[in-house]
Amino acid sequence: MSITFEYATQADLPTITAIYNQSIPGRLATADLEPVSVASKQAWFNEFNPKSRPIWLMKDGDTIAGWVSLESFYGRPAYVHTTEISIYIDERYRHHGLGQKALNFVFSQLTDLDIDTLVAFVFHHNLPSIGLFKKNGFETWGHLPDVADMGDRLRSLDILGRRFK
Template sequence: MTWQHRAATAADLEQIVAIYNSTIASRQVTADLEPVSVASRQQWFAEHQGTRPLWVVEQGGQLLGWLSFSSFYGRPAYARSAEISIYLAASARGQGLGRYLLEQAIAAAPTLGLDNLLGFIFAHNEASVGLFERLGFQRWGHLPRVAVLD
């Protein structure tokens, strides 16, 4: 079977949130310390339209992960740049799915009017740092002690 990505729909939001929440305890991926609710993510979901889409990736009808494009600082001069975030279900990690999604995002960037993609990745998240570097991303900053995870 192959992976397929598509635009997320409101019907996907519960699974998107479940995947997100499954990463919180590891302190590897997000600065949220407690699970979020579907209701609290409604506005975030609504903001992912047009040139800032939210994709889900499936295999055999099972949602395995998602990728979001978010505005970088939200100011007009940054309109051609977007932050990307990738979250995968635990069962889907380590199989190349993150690479697939990142490659799809890079390929789609020009059609979304984007010249620059960036990710905010914890330095101790070596898998994600390595993935982004293998696909040509460079480290441009290190912000020690910015996030207090415990």
């Protein structure tokens, strides 16, 4: 499988939303409890900019296998060089190393984007994602115990981070 990366466009938002919605039932990757609509993701999508806060598609030929985004952290000017990373992979492509490919690609783009710090918000029980980030030099910078009411149980959130300068 040869994965390529390209910037997401408005036309890709329905697929981005569908891949995001696939993660909701597993209660591992998002705090949304019900599927979200394309319309509800529009304002979020509009915040992305290829020059500073990109969202990239991971493509297997013409098929979107997942996406990775860098979005502003905390929305204050002093955090301009820090972004939150999110990775979502289509269920048909999970467990094929795409998370690592996404991180490798993002790392190669940070200098051009003038980003020196990445943070990831990961549920404490999401061991595959925590393992991926830790394997790539991320450290636990925070632990928020039982902050997410997932309907059947409370879940904790870890803040993972890595500086690149």
